[in-house]
Amino acid sequence: MTQKLIKSDFSELDLLQTIEPKGIADESMRQTVEVLLKLIEKLQSKVKGLESDNS
Numbered sequence: 001m002t003q004k005l006i007k008s009d010f011s012e013l014d015l016l017q018t019i020e021p022k023g024i025a026d027e028s029m030r031q032t033v034e035v036l037l038k039l040i041e042k043l044q045s046k047v048k049g050l051e052s053d054n055s
Helices: 012-017 027-054
Strands: none
């Protein structure tokens, strides 16, 4: 799974949306990527909540 950024105008969120775990042949690696993506999503949500609380 190699990804190259052609344009620097992608945000981190845009880049995360391009990751497709189903394309990873190794089952263990696929599960790891899925867990990490879910964790990132959870943490992003938490940060947004904290930012709104802080405003």
